[in-house]
Amino acid sequence: DAGVTQSPTHLIKTRGQQVTLRCSPKSGHDTVSWYQQALGQGPQFIFQYYEEEERQRGNFPDRFSGHQFPNYSSELNVNALLLGDSALYLCASSHRNRQGEANYGYTFGSGTRLTVV
């Protein structure tokens, strides 16, 4: 049973560039949430995707955008990279219960370490 898969594991980009990070959810999960974890800090919620739509967004600028595909996998895009975007980007997948409540079986991937130079 594959868990949450993220790619790439490491990435180095230059300021001003754009980056795309990918996440494949755990089998049976239909919801993907993205978090940013700066060094020495706890993860911060970026946004969540369900049924190919962004359902909620944290306090992140529009440079951060995402997408969810029909197979539930997701991408996180960051434009015009800043040095401060350097962080571990975590994807978490989950499923909704019969009442439509999110975040059951919440499982994290191993993350993508993004370094902006």
Place this chain on the structure above:
Amino acid sequence: EDKVVQSPLSLVVHEGDTVTLNCSYEVTNFRSLLWYKQEKKAPTFLFMLTSSGIEKKSGRLSSILDKKELFSILNITATQTGDSAVYLCAVREVQGAQKLVFGQGTRLTINP
């Protein structure tokens, strides 16, 4: 603004010691509190607490929630070097995406 604060931020103890990690929160729409262990990258789930006063246990780890005083503790007894990690506390909201609001973590180091 929702806030989760963990203490201490860093802790160094000897193998065999007992440790207590603290988590306090100010969250408007509280649903549950979760503890995670993060060794390298992926946080791994330890406990989910929804009711006050009910202790959850898993081996040498235990946790309890106080919803009146808005805090939780995570206890680890007879610590081992393999317990060295960052321990994250997170609160899950009731509404919307039910996102997790994390504390900054406690870095625990167990010396042999």
